[in-house]
Amino acid sequence: MNFDFDDDHRELQRAARALLDDRCTLRDVRSVFEGPAPFDADLWDAGAAMGWMGLAVPEADGGLGLGYLELCLVAEELGRALAPIPLSSSVYLGIEALLLAGSPDQRARYLPRLAAGELIATLAVQERRDRVAGFDLQTRFEDGRLHGVKAPVPDGECAGLAVVVANGGSTLALVELDGEGVRREPLASLDPSRSLARLHFDGAAAEVLGADGDGRHLLDRLYDRAAVLFAFEQLGGAQRCLDLAVGYAKERYTFGRPIGSYQAVKHKLADVFVAVELARSNAYYGAWALSTGSDELAIAACLARISATEAFQAAAEEGLHVHGGIGFTWEHDAHLFLRRARLLAVELGAARRWKRTLVHRLAARP
């Protein structure tokens, strides 16, 4: 048994961290956060030059053909850096949807550009505030045309291609967002370093992705894959929050001693450490299942997703708390993590949904 990443994977991770340390400081994140651009285009290009978007894309489709283990570790670094780029939408969801269900022609048309970072993709699922993802969908796909409204769509502002869940979930439709019949409307995001939009489709040209009628099944499989990759982003974010809080707890004195020497603070941070370590272990299991194409992915994805969501949320909330009043200020970085943790917690559906799925999958196992 070898339940860890190997040196060559770690090498790639180190290279990603070096680039992000240089090009994606929290000051850089903040300039996207407070500025008008939906993402950091320079960082995106630098990542593309490193091949990030094509890591798990086969060479025949224009990628590097490495694999998911590499992509997991890059995801961890992006999460650590709070990278303000649409990689999760484009790679974990867009590219994965095409790899899962794309026809040879669709793959040839889109994958090389997506893998090179020239095109950005996203997935559009939810429609209304009072209807959770995937339920009671009104968007229709008929005769090659798409009608309906999707919101909120992560990175819908900057994506050129969307996979749209239509016809009550039975159809996945592929639509180019720069064409006729598409209107984009930015939505204020709780995490402005990651943009959200409402997409209006008014007879936009679209095509089916995968077998028509198979949408729900495909979406489940897509979510399982993406869950592992998102989990690594969440893990990276959680670890960074913990590191920052521990650092502060050693420096900040009250009543003549460092706050980290008080048990109330020490035990809080110990609990966050435990949550992060469990999330790491569950994420590794997910990485193994994803990279080997194991049937275990159905369970492993749930474990990784639930654990990582809880760890990032706890680390962001308690990390901010440990900073006291300064942690509540706009100038301090704690809220950047809190916002990202919240966005990622709901992007593939809330933990509650994953927990139900997990138990029903376990119950269905022999």
Next chain:
Amino acid sequence: MDLDDTPEEATFRAEARAWLEGEVEPLAPGEAPAAISEFEDPDEIERSRAWQARKAEAGWACFTWPVEYGGRGGTSTQRSIFAQEEARFRIPPDVFTAGIGMAGPTLLAHGSDEQKRRWLPGMARGEQIWCQLFSEPGAGSDLAALRTAAIRDGDEWVVDGQKLWSSAANLADWGLLLVRTDPDVGKHAGLTYLLVDMRSPGIDARPIRQITGGANFNEVFLTGVRVPDANRLGEVGGGWSVALTTLMNERSSLGAGGTGGALGVRALIALAAATHDERGPLLGDDAVCEAIADCYVRSKGVVYTSWRTQTAMSRGVPPGPEVSIAKLVAGRMRQDMMALALDLQDLFGAVVASDPAADHLPWDHGYLFAPAARIGGGTDEVLRNIIGERALGLPPEPRVDKGLAFREIPTGR
């Protein structure tokens, strides 16, 4: 990353399985492994001894110990492969945790060659039951506050005092005994570590009834007990560092066994599927599902954390503070899981199972037993202190007893 066995591991696993198949019955599908035992049945102890002896004879005991001391000179990976395989069979509960799990590693780390030869081979063969005589009425979490005193008399130590909560001391042949040999220095510096023959005159082990109704932990009175100096581990006054080795091993062996949690979750799902309310099976209830999922995620997290440790060890990296995680998480998880199982049955959850064997797991006993895992071997709070200070490097709390001789430390009584 590769969860498959290496060719050598696969061969080893196949050999282990083949041997086990020739020796014991496999568990039936859905059958839970032996529940935690309070060893009140002498037959059970004999079965445990016989099984250990059989393993030792066939070379399947104490993998990582050197061959000359009754082990196999094998790897920790082999040890865990064998444990995984063994868990699929109907094996008796293990009465040797304090011996093989704690005394053995402590002897290996701190014993002289002569001491190792004297105790380890018999330990591996299940000839001795051991107990740990550390805690006292005034010294649990604050173990180094213990008062049981040993005074040197020629080649012997004369021990007087009282120990408490000593598991299996009433059955044990040998005890790991931590004593104070110098009250005039700081509390950690005055401790010495002895191995005591539990049949020595002056030892009186009295079982204490526990909340489960069982009685396998004890108060142990030591009155003028003579222990040869040859039974001392480590230096006079150097007992604390020897004790830390025991405690480390205790925590890792208590925290392991993560498969128990996952098996329990399977049984919990079966219980939720078979129990109905007016809206149908409780497995359809979201709150129930979420609570079950919380248990499963934690129990798997603990198992996979141990795989990471295993991998690190096979690469030559010693285990780190994650060893404390397993016990902390698994203890709480078991308590939550047992409470949930009882909740699912509404008022019937307050009825003691008349036939535990007919139930999937004896949930009521499990619920009453669960607090033990959060207290014994270091409480949740002590483990959080260890994680905070050793894993995260946070500063220790100021100590009022620092720099004081043991005699001068306030006790509150």
